[in-house]
Amino acid sequence: MNLFFLMLRSSWKASLASVVLGGASGLATLALITLIHKSFSNEGMQSTVLPALFVAACVAVLVLQILSKCILTRLSQSTAARLQFELCNRIMAAPLPELESVGPHRLLGTLQGDVGAITGALSNFPSVCASAMVLVSGIGYLANLSIPLAFCTVFMASIAVASYLAGVHWANYHLRRAREDRDEVTKQLQAMVFGIKELKANNRRCIDFIYEVLLPADTAMRQRLIKGTDILGGAHTWGRLSLFIGIGLLIFVWPRMWTVTPETLMGYTLTIIYLTSPLDNILGWLPALNHAAISLNKINALGLMIDPAKAPVVNSADTGFRSIEMRDISYSYQSPIEGETGFHLGPIDMQIRPGEALFIVGGNGCGKTTLAKILTGLYPAHSGEILVDRHVIDNASMGDYRQLFSTVFVEGHLFDRLLGNDLNPMLLRHWAHRLGIEDKVDFETGQLKTYKLSRGQHKRLAMLVACMDQRPVFVFDEWAAEQDPTFKEIFYREIVPELKQKGRAVVAITHDDRYFFAADRVVKIVDGKVETTTNERMVA
Ligand SMILES: Nc1ncnc2c1ncn2[C@@H]1O[C@H](COP(=O)(O)OP(=O)(O)OP(=O)(O)O)[C@@H](O)[C@H]1O
Numbered sequence: 001m002n003l004f005f006l007m008l009r010s011s012w013k014a015s016l017a018s019v020v021l022g023g024a025s026g027l028a029t030l031a032l033i034t035l036i037h038k039s040f041s042n043e044g045m046q047s048t049v050l051p052a053l054f055v056a057a058c059v060a061v062l063v064l065q066i067l068s069k070c071i072l073t074r075l076s077q078s079t080a081a082r083l084q085f086e087l088c089n090r091i092m093a094a095p096l097p098e099l100e101s102v103g104p105h106r107l108l109g110t111l112q113g114d115v116g117a118i119t120g121a122l123s124n125f126p127s128v129c130a131s132a133m134v135l136v137s138g139i140g141y142l143a144n145l146s147i148p149l150a151f152c153t154v155f156m157a158s159i160a161v162a163s164y165l166a167g168v169h170w171a172n173y174h175l176r177r178a179r180e181d182r183d184e185v186t187k188q189l190q191a192m193v194f195g196i197k198e199l200k201a202n203n204r205r206c207i208d209f210i211y212e213v214l215l216p217a218d219t220a221m222r223q224r225l226i227k228g229t230d231i232l233g234g235a236h237t238w239g240r241l242s243l244f245i246g247i248g249l250l251i252f253v254w255p256r257m258w259t260v261t262p263e264t265l266m267g268y269t270l271t272i273i274y275l276t277s278p279l280d281n282i283l284g285w286l287p288a289l290n291h292a293a294i295s296l297n298k299i300n301a302l303g304l305m306i307d308p309a310k311a312p313v314v315n316s317a318d319t320g321f322r323s324i325e326m327r328d329i330s331y332s333y334q335s336p337i338e339g340e341t342g343f344h345l346g347p348i349d350m351q352i353r354p355g356e357a358l359f360i361v362g363g364n365g366c367g368k369t370t371l372a373k374i375l376t377g378l379y380p381a382h383s384g385e386i387l388v389d390r391h392v393i394d395n396a397s398m399g400d401y402r403q404l405f406s407t408v409f410v411e412g413h414l415f416d417r418l419l420g421n422d423l424n425p426m427l428l429r430h431w432a433h434r435l436g437i438e439d440k441v442d443f444e445t446g447q448l449k450t451y452k453l454s455r456g457q458h459k460r461l462a463m464l465v466a467c468m469d470q471r472p473v474f475v476f477d478e479w480a481a482e483q484d485p486t487f488k489e490i491f492y493r494e495i496v497p498e499l500k501q502k503g504r505a506v507v508a509i510t511h512d513d514r515y516f517f518a519a520d521r522v523v524k525i526v527d528g529k530v531e532t533t534t535n536e537r538m539v540a
Contacts, residue, residue: 007122010079018071018129025064026133030141031057033274037267065130072129076122084115087299096378102302105187110302113182114295121285121292128285131278138275145267146260153246153272157279160242164283167235168290174228179294181221188214232287239283243276320472321404322389324352324375324505329384331374345370345528347384354472357496357506357518362525368509369410371525372475375507377402406466407475414453414461418446421468431467434495435460436487455482463495473505480512492518 008015035054039045091099091107099107143150192199192214199206250268254260330346345367352358352375360368373379377386377398386393386401393401418428423446432441437460440449448461459482466474480488492515499506508519516522524531 006083007075007079007125010082011075014071014075018068018075021064021068021071022129022133023137025061025068025130026135026137028057028060028064029134030137032061033138033141033271037270040266041263068130069127072125076119076125080115080119080122083118084111087111087115095380096373097380103187105190106183106302108190109183109186110295110299113186114298117288117295118292121288124285124288128282131281134278135275135282138271138278142268142271145264145271148258149250149254149260149264149268152254153250153268156246156249157243160239160246161283163242164235164239164286167231167238168286171228171231171235171287172290172294174224174231175290176294178221178224178228179298181217181224184217185214185221188217229287232290236283236287240276240280243272243279247272320503321354323387324404324473325387325390326350326375326381327385327387329371329374329381329386331370331379331382333370343367343370343528345374346381348530350375350523350530352473352505352507354503354505355500356520357500357508359516359519359522360507360509360525361511361513361516361522362531366525367528368525369477372407372409372477372507372509376405376407376475404471405473405475406469406471407477408459408462408466408479409477412462414448414450414458414465416448416450418448418465418468421470424468427470428464428468431464434490434498435464437461437464456484456487459483460487467499472503473507474499476506476508476510478509478511480508480510480515488512488515 032054035050035057039047039050039054087110091111139150139154142153192209195209199209247269250272251265255265326348328346329348329350330344332344333342335342343365348371350358360371362368370379374381375386377393380395380398388401388404391397425443428441428443428446429438432438432443437457440453440457440461441447441464442449448465450458450461453461459479463476463479466476480491483491492512496506496508496518520535522534524533
């Protein structure tokens with residue numbers, strides 16, 4: 001993906017219009033320079049047409065440049081918006097294990113920093129385009145005055161630009177590494193925000209974190225940034241200075257070696273001085289373009305390339321099922337430590353039917369949550385198959401399959417409004433009352449008061465959202481763990497039976513052995529394998 005291709009794809013018509021208008025404004029600027037130059041001659045001084053033409057050229061430059069900039073500003077902003085939107089879509093459609101391995105700090109760094117860098121470069125693109133047009137038409141005018149002089153100027157400018165670009169290339173090395181370091185800084189800043197309680201509670205830990213973790217990461221990044229920016233600054237200054245060296249050579253050396261009329265020399269000097277400003281603008285923009293290119297590479301390097309056909313679509317797969325069967329399911333994590341084998345789950349065989357409650361139990365780290373993620377289609381099983389009503393779920397049907405589930409995971413996120421279903425105030429009132437959180441819900445708008453919630457209230461709101469989804473299968477990951485005894489009772493004795501009675505299946509990961517009576521079956525996992533499956537109804 002290339003920055004300019006990105007813009008063209010956003011709207012080739014707007015791109016073309018802005019280039020045409022920019023070109024026209026460049027020609028009008030050229031006319032201005034020509035008129036100024038002519039006004040120095042005897043004829044020019046007496047002419048009455050020249051001032052009128054000058055005013056017309058000024059108006060033309062004004063109108064054309066404003067139009068061109070307006071179009072390009074809209075174009076650059078819509079390109080940036082499109083990039084952000086596409087990136088969000090890619091993130092939402094990427095497989096969960098891939099996103100988890102990228103990590104939230106890198107995703108946030110990309111969404112905030114990289115998209116910002118690209119937007120910054122694109123928003124200056126309009127003025128750079130206009131500068132480029134002025135530059136091209138200026139060179140045309142120089143050629144019109146004297147071809148050898150124009151050739152010599154372009155040659156000197158090329159040497160200046162080439163040496164500038166060599167500096168940019170050198171700076172790039174450090175800037176790219178600084179961008180890598182920024183991921184680490186973002187990760188540590190995130191750790192600080194989420195771990196603020198733990199840091200506040202222990203001064204020594206707080207100091208260690210700042211001086212041994214955060215500062216070294218930040219300093220490493222800044223040192224690279226400073227180096228890269230210094231090199232860029234030096235290259236930029238050299239680029240500007242070389243122009244003046246060129247003007248000096250022109251004024252002092254050229255007339256001594258070749259014949260040139262003072263009028264041509266004056267026109268030349270005037271034009272070159274005029275062209276320093278657009279050239280400076282372009283040279284000054286190149287570092288931003290450079291940052292943007294590094295950011296674009298970073299976005300591509302995330303590797304979240306997915307088939308757009310797999311992007312989330314609205315579907316109606318939540319109509320029900322007769323059985324969900326997991327056959328010989330297994331899943332392996334890669335160990336973060338090289339050479340070590342990661343956790344392995346499976347082979348697992350399990351069946352779920354409507355109207356039944358299945359409890360999954362087992363010690364910490366035995367694989368319960370992993371199993372729930374495979375069951376709900378968030379993790380693709382590495383082997384085995386999932387069947388719904390005896391039909392195998394493949395990649396194409398996985399998106400629909402996921403719509404069968406309402407889930408509440410341990411670290412689940414709450415959006416501040418109900419999304420994904422039509423507002424049903426009666427149902428909303430029913431569940432808010434059932435869960436004792438009427439004061440946390442706006443029944444008219446579906447807004448949820450998600451701020452300043454206790455952990456237990458957070459879970460109850462999450463349960464409310466799941467219940468509003470009204471999917472055929474409910475999956476609760478240790479939902480009751482943070483509830484008070486009264487609500488534990490309500491959950492196991494009232495909510496689970498109510499859901500069952502409505503024909504929903506309930507899969508609950510739990511450690512509450514006092515309430516196993518609420519389950520139809522209890523599956524015990526030990527070290528990634530099913531140890532026992534008890535039919536609780538039969539036991540009772
Ligand atoms: N993304 C991951 N990469 C590597 N290993 C992982 C990853 N996620 C979990 N694990 C490992 O897989 C094992 C099972 O984790 P899982 O979260 O499924 O356990 P659990 O039974 O739900 O535990 P708990 O009761 O503590 O919530 C653990 O040993 C864990 O360290």
